[in-house]
Amino acid sequence: MIPSTLPKPPKFPTTREQIHLSQQLHSNSINRHYRPRQFTPTKLSKTPKIRENHLHSLQPRHFETRPSTLTKPPKYPTKPPKNTKQNHNSLKLHTTSIAKKPKTLKPIEQKNPHSLQFYPASIAKFPKPLNPRSLPLHSKNxxxxxxxxxxxxxxxxxxxxxxxxDYATKFGIPINPTAFSSLITACTMAKDLQAGRHAHAHLRASGLADNEFLRVRLVRMxxxxxxxEDARTLLSLLPLSTPHAWNALLRGAVVRGGRRMQDALALLPQMLKAGASPDEYTLTSLIKxxxxxxxxxxxxxxxAHAVKSGWAECRFVLTALMDLYFKCGNVMLACKVFDEIGxxxxxxxxAMVAGFAHNGLRREALGVFRAMQFDGAVVPNSAAITMVLPICGDMVALRLGKEVHGFAIRRVGYAQQEFVKAGLIDMYCKCADMGSARRVFYGHKERGLVMxxxxxxxxxxxxxxxxxxxxLSWMQQEGLRPDLVALMTALPVCAKLNALRPGKELHAYALRQGFFPNVSLTTALxxxxxQCGTPRTAHLLFESMERRSVVVWTVMAGSYMDNGQPxxxxAVFRAMHRSSHRPDSVAMARALEVCGVSGHEILGREAHAQVLKKALESVPFVSKALINMYGKCNQVGLAKLVFETLSSKGLITWTAIIEAHGVNERYGEAMQLFGRMEFEGLRPNKFTFGVVLxxxxxxxxASEALRFFESMTKKYGLGASAEDCERMVGLMNRVGSINEAQRFERLRLALG
Incomplete structure (x- = not known):
C-alpha cells in the first residue's frame, strides 16, 4: 500500500494544448537559470504570444544546445549606482535593456570591397538605382x-x-552649405547634369537657394x-558688377571643354558692359x-588686353599664355613669355617641360628639367617627375630614366607615391626593361589600381x-576592381588576341559597374x-549609342570593311554624310579605302571632291589613300596626277605610287619610281621593300627580288621578316633556284 505522504505521479500531457503548455513551462524553468532574479517568468494565465523569429525556441533541438550556455552565465553589474535617489529607476532601465536587446546594426554582406559596413535598415526602402545599403551613414548625427x-x-x-x-531630407536633417558646395563641385567635375539638378532641388528644399556662394557654384556647374540657359538664369540673380559670377560662368566653360570658343569670348564684352572689370581669373579662363x-x-x-589692363606681369596670366602658345604650336612666343616671368x-x-613635350621637342624638355635643378630656387616635385618619365620612355632613354628614378629615391617620399611608381613602371616598359618594371612593381606591398x-x-x-x-585577373585577386582605364587597357589586348569570351566578360563587367554610356568604351568594344569577326554585335552597340562622334562612324565603317562587307x-559613310557629322581626315581616308576595295570609281571621285573641298589633300595618309584608290580602280594616270600635284612627297606617298603601278602590272615604271625615290634621298623602310618584293x-x-633583298639587309640594315623569307622561298621554287629556296627557308626558320 502506497503511503499517503508521497506525491502523486505526474500526469503526462495528452492533448495538443497540454503538450504546448508543458513545453512552455519547461522553457521558462530553463530561463530562470540564466536570467537575473528580478525577472518574473511569463504568466501562464494567458496564452504566450510567440514571435515568428522565436519559433525556433519551441523545437526540441533548442534544449540540446542550451546547457552549453549555462556553464558560463553572463555577468551583470553588482555595484549599486552612485545616485541613490535614482537607484530604482536606473535599475529598471538596466533590466529593460537586458530584457529587450537593442536592435544593433548588423554588418551587411560585402559584395563591393569599396563599400562600408553599416547602414540603417530604413534606407533599404529607397528605390533603385540609388541603393544605399553600402553607404557609410552611421546615425542621424x-x-x-x-x-x-x-x-x-x-x-x-x-x-x-x-x-x-535623400535620407537626410526624409528625416528632416538640415544640410549645411559646405556639404552642398562639395556635392555641386563633384557634379561639375563629372559633368553630370542630372545629379546637379537633383542637388539643386535639395538646395531649394533646404532654404539655401538665396545663398550667393552656392549660386556661383551652380552657375559654374x-x-x-x-x-x-540655366546658368544665365542663375547669373541674372547675382550682382553683375563684380567678376565672381562671370568667372564662374567662364570656369564652367573651361571645364566643359570643346570648341565653343565664341560663346565664352562673347562674355567679355557683356562683362565690361555690366560694369565688372576682368581680373586675373577672368583672363586666365578666357586664355584656357x-x-x-x-x-x-x-x-x-x-x-594685348592683358598688357593694356595691367595684368601682363601676373604669373597666372603669363603661365596660361605660355600654355596657349605651346598648344597653338608657336614655341618661340611661348619661350618669350617664359623669359618675361621674373x-x-x-x-x-x-609648363615649359609639358609644352616642349607636347610639340615633340623631348630633348628640349629634358634640358628645361635640368635647368630647373640648376636654378636652385625651385626643387622638382613629384608632378615634375611624372612629366619627365614619359619623355624618357618615348625616347627609349633608359639611362636618363634611371637617373630620374635615382632622383626620386633621394627625395624622401617621392618614390613611394603611386603615380610616380606607375610612371616608373611605364618608363621601364617602354624601354623594354620588364625586369626593372617588375622590381618596381613588386618592391612595394601596397599596389594600387594605377600601378x-x-x-x-x-x-x-x-x-x-x-x-x-x-x-587583370591578379588585380582582382588582390581585392581591386578594374576601373574604366583598366578596361580600356584590356579591351585592345582581347582584340589583338581575338579573345571573344574574355572580351564579353569585360563587356558584362562594364554593364554591371554602370560604365555606360561612354563613347570611348563603346568604341573599344x-x-x-x-576583330573577332562579329560585326553584327558591333552594329548593335552602334545603334544603342545616343551620341555618335565621327570616330564612332569611322569605326563602324571599318568594322564592315575588315570583315569583307564594303x-x-x-552605307555607313552615306548615313554619316546625311547626319550632322562631317567626315574628318581619318574618315575620308577610310572611305577612299572602301571605294578602292569595292571598285566604286564614281564614289571614289566624289570622295576626292570632298577631300579637295575640305583641303585635306596635303595630309599624307589621305593622299596615300587617294593614290591607292585610283590604282585599285585601274586609273594609274589619275593616281600619278595626284602624286605629281602634291607639294611635298614623303615616303608614304612614294610607297603608294609604287604599289599602284605594281597592282596594274606596270613593273618597269614601278622600278624606275623606286630608283627615283632613292635618287631624291629618301630612305626606304620595310613597308616599301615589302611592296617591292x-x-x-x-x-x-627572281633576280630583281634578290637585288632588293640584299639592298634591304646590307645597304639599309633592315631586318628581314618571316613573311619576306616565305615570299622569297615561293619565288625561288617557281623559277627553279632550289639552293636559294633552301637558304631562305633556313633563314625563315631561324626568324621563327
Whole structure:
C-alpha cells in the first residue's frame, strides 16, 4: 500500500494544448537559470504570444544546445549606482535593456570591397538605382552626414552622396552649405547634369537657394554640364558688377571643354558692359578656352588686353599664355613669355617641360628639367617627375630614366607615391626593361589600381598580351576592381588576341559597374567585336549609342570593311554624310579605302571632291589613300596626277605610287619610281621593300627580288621578316633556284 505522504505521479500531457503548455513551462524553468532574479517568468494565465523569429525556441533541438550556455552565465553589474535617489529607476532601465536587446546594426554582406559596413535598415526602402545599403551613414548625427557627403563627393560617388542627401531630407536633417558646395563641385567635375539638378532641388528644399556662394557654384556647374540657359538664369540673380559670377560662368566653360570658343569670348564684352572689370581669373579662363580650341589669333588679342589692363606681369596670366602658345604650336612666343616671368615658380617650369613635350621637342624638355635643378630656387616635385618619365620612355632613354628614378629615391617620399611608381613602371616598359618594371612593381606591398594598369599596359606593349590579361585577373585577386582605364587597357589586348569570351566578360563587367554610356568604351568594344569577326554585335552597340562622334562612324565603317562587307561600309559613310557629322581626315581616308576595295570609281571621285573641298589633300595618309584608290580602280594616270600635284612627297606617298603601278602590272615604271625615290634621298623602310618584293613575286622577277633583298639587309640594315623569307622561298621554287629556296627557308626558320 502506497503511503499517503508521497506525491502523486505526474500526469503526462495528452492533448495538443497540454503538450504546448508543458513545453512552455519547461522553457521558462530553463530561463530562470540564466536570467537575473528580478525577472518574473511569463504568466501562464494567458496564452504566450510567440514571435515568428522565436519559433525556433519551441523545437526540441533548442534544449540540446542550451546547457552549453549555462556553464558560463553572463555577468551583470553588482555595484549599486552612485545616485541613490535614482537607484530604482536606473535599475529598471538596466533590466529593460537586458530584457529587450537593442536592435544593433548588423554588418551587411560585402559584395563591393569599396563599400562600408553599416547602414540603417530604413534606407533599404529607397528605390533603385540609388541603393544605399553600402553607404557609410552611421546615425542621424548631422555632423556625420556632412562628412559622409563630402567624402563621397570627393571620391566622385555621386549616386551614393545623393542617396545620403535623400535620407537626410526624409528625416528632416538640415544640410549645411559646405556639404552642398562639395556635392555641386563633384557634379561639375563629372559633368553630370542630372545629379546637379537633383542637388539643386535639395538646395531649394533646404532654404539655401538665396545663398550667393552656392549660386556661383551652380552657375559654374550648369555651364560645365552644357546647360547655358540655366546658368544665365542663375547669373541674372547675382550682382553683375563684380567678376565672381562671370568667372564662374567662364570656369564652367573651361571645364566643359570643346570648341565653343565664341560663346565664352562673347562674355567679355557683356562683362565690361555690366560694369565688372576682368581680373586675373577672368583672363586666365578666357586664355584656357582659346588654348583648348586652339585659337592663336584670339589668344594674341587676349594677350594685348592683358598688357593694356595691367595684368601682363601676373604669373597666372603669363603661365596660361605660355600654355596657349605651346598648344597653338608657336614655341618661340611661348619661350618669350617664359623669359618675361621674373620670379619663376614650379608651375611655370612644369609648363615649359609639358609644352616642349607636347610639340615633340623631348630633348628640349629634358634640358628645361635640368635647368630647373640648376636654378636652385625651385626643387622638382613629384608632378615634375611624372612629366619627365614619359619623355624618357618615348625616347627609349633608359639611362636618363634611371637617373630620374635615382632622383626620386633621394627625395624622401617621392618614390613611394603611386603615380610616380606607375610612371616608373611605364618608363621601364617602354624601354623594354620588364625586369626593372617588375622590381618596381613588386618592391612595394601596397599596389594600387594605377600601378596595375601601368603593368598591364607594359605587358601589352612588349608583345606579352596574355600576361596583360593575367595581370587583370591578379588585380582582382588582390581585392581591386578594374576601373574604366583598366578596361580600356584590356579591351585592345582581347582584340589583338581575338579573345571573344574574355572580351564579353569585360563587356558584362562594364554593364554591371554602370560604365555606360561612354563613347570611348563603346568604341573599344566595337573594335573588339569587329576583330573577332562579329560585326553584327558591333552594329548593335552602334545603334544603342545616343551620341555618335565621327570616330564612332569611322569605326563602324571599318568594322564592315575588315570583315569583307564594303557595301555596308559605304552605307555607313552615306548615313554619316546625311547626319550632322562631317567626315574628318581619318574618315575620308577610310572611305577612299572602301571605294578602292569595292571598285566604286564614281564614289571614289566624289570622295576626292570632298577631300579637295575640305583641303585635306596635303595630309599624307589621305593622299596615300587617294593614290591607292585610283590604282585599285585601274586609273594609274589619275593616281600619278595626284602624286605629281602634291607639294611635298614623303615616303608614304612614294610607297603608294609604287604599289599602284605594281597592282596594274606596270613593273618597269614601278622600278624606275623606286630608283627615283632613292635618287631624291629618301630612305626606304620595310613597308616599301615589302611592296617591292610582293611585286617581284607576282611578276616572277627572281633576280630583281634578290637585288632588293640584299639592298634591304646590307645597304639599309633592315631586318628581314618571316613573311619576306616565305615570299622569297615561293619565288625561288617557281623559277627553279632550289639552293636559294633552301637558304631562305633556313633563314625563315631561324626568324621563327
Amino acid at each position: 548631422p555632423t556625420t552626414i556632412y562628412k559622409d557627403i563630402k567624402t563621397l563627393s570627393r571620391k566622385q560617388k555621386l549616386k551614393q552622396a545623393l542617396t545620403v542627401l 550648369y555651364a560645365a554640364c552644357g546647360a547655358p 578656352v582659346c588654348a583648348g580650341a586652339p585659337a592663336l589669333g584670339q589668344g594674341v588679342r587676349l594677350h 620670379d619663376r615658380d614650379l608651375v611655370a617650369w612644369c 596595375w594598369t601601368a603593368l598591364m599596359s607594359g605587358y601589352a606593349r612588349t608583345a606579352a598580351p596574355i600576361q596583360a590579361l593575367r595581370a 566595337m573594335v573588339l567585336y569587329s 557595301e555596308e561600309a559605304l 610582293s611585286m617581284c613575286d607576282r611578276a616572277g622577277l
